[in-house]
Amino acid sequence: MLNVSYSASYDPYHTAFRFLTLLRFGDCEKYDYDWLRIADFYSCFPERLSEFRAPREISGLTKRINGLVRALPDVRYAALPESSVLFDRMSVVQDSALSALSKQEIVTLSTISNRRYVLLHESRIPQPLTEALNLATDKHKELLRILVDDFLQISVSGPGGLKDRSGLGEFRYDTA
Numbered sequence: 711m712l713n714v715s716y717s718a719s720y721d722p723y724h725t726a727f728r729f730l731t732l733l734r735f736g737d738c739e740k741y742d743y744d745w746l747r748i749a750d751f752y753s754c755f756p757e758r759l760s761e762f763r764a765p766r767e768i769s770g771l772t773k774r775i776n777g778l779v780r781a782l783p784d785v786r787y788a789a790l791p792e793s794s795v796l797f798d799r800m801s802v803v804q805d806s807a808l809s810a811l812s813k814q815e816i817v818t819l820s821t822i823s824n825r826r827y828v829l830l831h832e833s834r835i836p837q838p839l840t841e842a843l844n845l846a847t848d849k850h851k852e853l854l855r856i857l858v859d860d861f862l863q864i865s866v867s868g869p870g871g872l873k874d875r876s877g878l879g880e881f882r883y884d885t886a
Contacts, residue, residue: 738862741829
């Protein structure tokens, strides 16, 4: 039997929208591509934040994550695979979304020392989209604080980095 269902995690337009929401919430000049992919995964599956191992250095992060996860509605339509499998499957869609945003010159993609970065050009976002992004930001402010404000304090690579703490991505061979 074949079941057809929609998942925002495999929708490049929804992914581009989530990317813009994350990028606009922060105040960095450029964002690490791996951070963006991990933050996007958790913005799509916030209930999976319960699997994240928060560092002790960020005061109250575990408490905020637990509070957010407890407040989420328990809606399950199907059994989903483990997080690392979902994350890997999302990569093609995430690359497509970034490519589309880059072609529209809303973001610039760059590589520095073998690390990929994303630079947002907020002035290039059309006004109706900006309004929708503002509504999404207001609705998901607590989640965005965790994914942007807190996650940006954690190194992406290496032991103890975002890839290690989330289990989303290989960190043992990181060079930086």
